[in-house]
Amino acid sequence: xxxAEIYKDLRSxxxxxxxxxxTQVGAEHCVLRAASNHILKAGGKRIRPVxxxxxxxxxxxxxxxxxxxxxxxxxxxxxxxxxxDVIDNADVRRGKKTIKSKWDNRVAMYTxxxxxxxxxxxxxxxxxxxxxxxxxxxxxxxxxxxxxxxxDQFITEQTLRQYLRRIKRKTxxxxxxxxxxxxxxxxxxxxxxxxxxxxxxxxxMAFQITDDILDxxxxxxxxxxxAGSDLIxxxxxxxxxxxxxxxxxxxxKVQRYMKNPGSYPLNVxxxxxxxxxxGAVEASKAxxxxxxxxxxxxxxxxDESPERSSLSKIASYIGSRNF
Amino acid sequence: xxxAEIYKDLRSxxxxxxxxxxTQVGAEHCVLRAASNHILKAGGKRIRPVxxxxxxxxxxxxxxxxxxxxxxxxxxxxxxxxxxDVIDNADVRRGKKTIKSKWDNRVAMYTxxxxxxxxxxxxxxxxxxxxxxxxxxxxxxxxxxxxxxxxDQFITEQTLRQYLRRIKRKTxxxxxxxxxxxxxxxxxxxxxxxxxxxxxxxxxMAFQITDDILDxxxxxxxxxxxAGSDLIxxxxxxxxxxxxxxxxxxxxKVQRYMKNPGSYPLNVxxxxxxxxxxGAVEASKAxxxxxxxxxxxxxxxxDESPERSSLSKIASYIGSRNF
Numbered sequence: 001x002x003x004a005e006i007y008k009d010l011r012s013x014x015x016x017x018x019x020x021x022x023t024q025v026g027a028e029h030c031v032l033r034a035a036s037n038h039i040l041k042a043g044g045k046r047i048r049p050v051x052x053x054x055x056x057x058x059x060x061x062x063x064x065x066x067x068x069x070x071x072x073x074x075x076x077x078x079x080x081x082x083x084x085d086v087i088d089n090a091d092v093r094r095g096k097k098t099i100k101s102k103w104d105n106r107v108a109m110y111t112x113x114x115x116x117x118x119x120x121x122x123x124x125x126x127x128x129x130x131x132x133x134x135x136x137x138x139x140x141x142x143x144x145x146x147x148x149x150x151x152d153q154f155i156t157e158q159t160l161r162q163y164l165r166r167i168k169r170k171t172x173x174x175x176x177x178x179x180x181x182x183x184x185x186x187x188x189x190x191x192x193x194x195x196x197x198x199x200x201x202x203x204x205m206a207f208q209i210t211d212d213i214l215d216x217x218x219x220x221x222x223x224x225x226x227a228g229s230d231l232i233x234x235x236x237x238x239x240x241x242x243x244x245x246x247x248x249x250x251x252x253k254v255q256r257y258m259k260n261p262g263s264y265p266l267n268v269x270x271x272x273x274x275x276x277x278x279g280a281v282e283a284s285k286a287x288x289x290x291x292x293x294x295x296x297x298x299x300x301x302x303d304e305s306p307e308r309s310s311l312s313k314i315a316s317y318i319g320s321r322n323f
Numbered sequence: 324x325x326x327a328e329i330y331k332d333l334r335s336x337x338x339x340x341x342x343x344x345x346t347q348v349g350a351e352h353c354v355l356r357a358a359s360n361h362i363l364k365a366g367g368k369r370i371r372p373v374x375x376x377x378x379x380x381x382x383x384x385x386x387x388x389x390x391x392x393x394x395x396x397x398x399x400x401x402x403x404x405x406x407x408d409v410i411d412n413a414d415v416r417r418g419k420k421t422i423k424s425k426w427d428n429r430v431a432m433y434t435x436x437x438x439x440x441x442x443x444x445x446x447x448x449x450x451x452x453x454x455x456x457x458x459x460x461x462x463x464x465x466x467x468x469x470x471x472x473x474x475d476q477f478i479t480e481q482t483l484r485q486y487l488r489r490i491k492r493k494t495x496x497x498x499x500x501x502x503x504x505x506x507x508x509x510x511x512x513x514x515x516x517x518x519x520x521x522x523x524x525x526x527x528m529a530f531q532i533t534d535d536i537l538d539x540x541x542x543x544x545x546x547x548x549x550a551g552s553d554l555i556x557x558x559x560x561x562x563x564x565x566x567x568x569x570x571x572x573x574x575x576k577v578q579r580y581m582k583n584p585g586s587y588p589l590n591v592x593x594x595x596x597x598x599x600x601x602g603a604v605e606a607s608k609a610x611x612x613x614x615x616x617x618x619x620x621x622x623x624x625x626d627e628s629p630e631r632s633s634l635s636k637i638a639s640y641i642g643s644r645n646f
Contacts (some may be wrong), residue, residue: 083432106473109406109432114466116436120443121459129452136444143437150429 006310010053013063017049020071024118036115040078047207048073048178051200054314055182057307058192062185068126069181072119072135077174079115080142082108128185138177145169154234154258156244156251163238167208168201175204195301199311202295206319209288212237214321216275228268231275234258238287243278250274285319292319329633333376336386340372343394347441359438363401370530371396371501374523377637378505380630381515385508391449392504395442395458400497402438403465405431451508461500468492477557477581479567479574486561490531491524498527518624522634525618529642532611535560537644539598551591554598557581561610566601573597608642615642 018040025036052070056062086108116139123135148166152158179200183193214223215230216239223229231240231254244251250271257266275281295315299308341363348359375393379385409431439462446458471489475481502523506516537546538553539562546552554563554577567574573594580589598604618638622631 083436086429086432105428106409107470109409110466110469110473113406113435113439114463114470116439117459117462117466121456121463124455124459132447132455133444136440136447139440140437140444143433143440146433147430147437150433 006054006313007050009310010050013053013066014046014049016063017053017067017070017074018046020067021074024071024075024122025115036111044078046074048077048175050314051175051178051203052182054307054311055179055188055196055200056186057305058183058196058302059186059188065126065128065185066182068122069131069135069185070178072123073174073178073181075115075119075122076135076139076142079112079119080146082112082115084146086112126185131181131184134177134181134184138173141169141173145173149235152236154261156236156255156258158236158241160238160241163236163241164205167205167212171208171211172201172204175207176200179203192302195298199295199298199315202291202298203315203318206288206291206295206315209238209284209291210319210321213239213281213284213288215239216272217281226268228272228275231271232266232268234261239275239280239284242280242283243275246278246280247274250278288319292316329377329636330373332633333373336376336389337369337372339386340376340390340393340397341369343390344397347394347398347445348438359434367401369397371400371498373637374498374501374526375505377630377634378502378511378519378523379509380628381506381519381625382509382511388449388451388508389505391445392454392458392508393501395446396497396501396504398438398442398445399458399462399465402435402442403469405435405438407469409435449508454504454507457500457504457507461496464492464496468496472558475559477584479559479578479581481559481564483561483564486559486564487528490528490535494531494534495524495527498530499523502526515625518621522618522621522638525614525621526638526641529611529614529618529638532561532607532614533642533644536562536604536607536611538562539595540604549591551595554594555589555591557584562598562603562607565603565606566598569601569603570597573601611642615639 021040022037025040026033049070052066052073056066086105120135123131145166145168149170152162152166176197177200180193180197183196188196212230215237216227218227220226230237236258240254244254253264253266254271256264292315296312299312302308344363345360348363349356372393375389375396379389409428443458446454468489468491472493475485475489499520500523503516503520506519511519535553538560539550541550543549553560559581563577567577576587576589577594579587615638619635622635625631
């Protein structure tokens, strides 16, 4: 089965989930409805629902029960994007205007709150009560990750360890929970739940590292924002850390910029070129590959099946994707 | 039993709840811990935990189970205050610097998110799964209320009905849920749960109307912010609505200010005096009293007891409090 076939196979259920999200955020209030729909329409890869659907194949696949976790998971992700846009002062996301720029920061904050609350509410309809602490814990860790990102912003002296801990909370955990909950609501056995949870964690780490690579190798059209945006906003990711270590002059330039962005502007084009030429992209890809391998290894804990092969393919794809 | 005695009786359990809140927001992250503790230390009336404790007396009073709803309810309230401060650009709340002014808007937003997530997480430890949809629904309605308040800000042509719907979502619902959940986790019978839920709703309406009166009759020291702050910030409450109806000149002045606050500043002192002299305070008190009476009437649905008498006293006190 190729990746295109895996997605094709899931397509009808993904569309049903999207329809459900649309219905659920068709809020009672016109501003909220418009704002929620706006971010829904902006698209996204729906990677979390995809993981829920695939993991759910390890047990009794029941789309009605799957909905009650897949929709909240995608909503939690959407809400965090809305709040990130407030923080980043982002006017554009995925090539579309953000809620913040279309309305204002205040609407964006409450829209995020509303989507979080709605996510929690939908999950309460699940008959599997064990999902609640798992979801709540993931939401809390995400908030801590966001605050860590704020704290570490514009700080050049960071360790790889700090970076990894941050992306774990920011991204990997919610993907891990997507896999875990897919298995829980389909009543897959405990060992499969465990294996899928860890598979999701490693795949999530690879996903974020790849995302951070794409910020330097993608085009503005592909990214929906200019290349090098993370760096300019003071978010130091692994490719930047690597390039600074290899190139002392670049290190000093970035340091100067981060200490005083107003007085020492950083040439984005030049920085992107330096990072690309430093070997940072290859090193980051190698790091992502390590996580892909760990993810694939976790799958050994569950029976061989077409689903296992799909998850394995998706992990590899995640580590090599270029959009 | 006097009000002082009611509170005295609850004091030890309120302290235990505060201790629990302090432990729970002792977050894994230093900025979050400092920010959360800051708002906890700023105090507040802890009116939601008080209602949970009193309602819980109608069944098997079990402080361990009560904690799992009373702490989340107070945390949800605290989180909404943190986000309100972002919106209001408030530098001072309850006489203390807000999180927003002490750190910045970004920390304030994620601190609010963190406290919301933490509240949800604590509730998941309750053995009463019926509390989850009730809590999630209240959180969602609160968000809608906040967006309605944004929409209605600086709009002078409002009806009493709009005002009431807004304060229902903003305040009354969470107090109603406090009473209801106190009854649920103490396994009070269904009719008591129902009566307490509605008692809480009416008491909550009276509470907010009284709060809105206090904004015009309190001193800066009592309020922790200057009198008339709501009006200046464009939040039109019942006393202002009433005074505008009675005094066409004042109506025009307020209209002019709300349309263009920068060009037509409103004299706060003068406005507060006009509102006080318009009979708005008395009319608002009469409105609050109507809700107090409805609240007390709901209590007729449950057996006579010292607890019922306490709830009745608290409702009356809420309608006449002056802090």
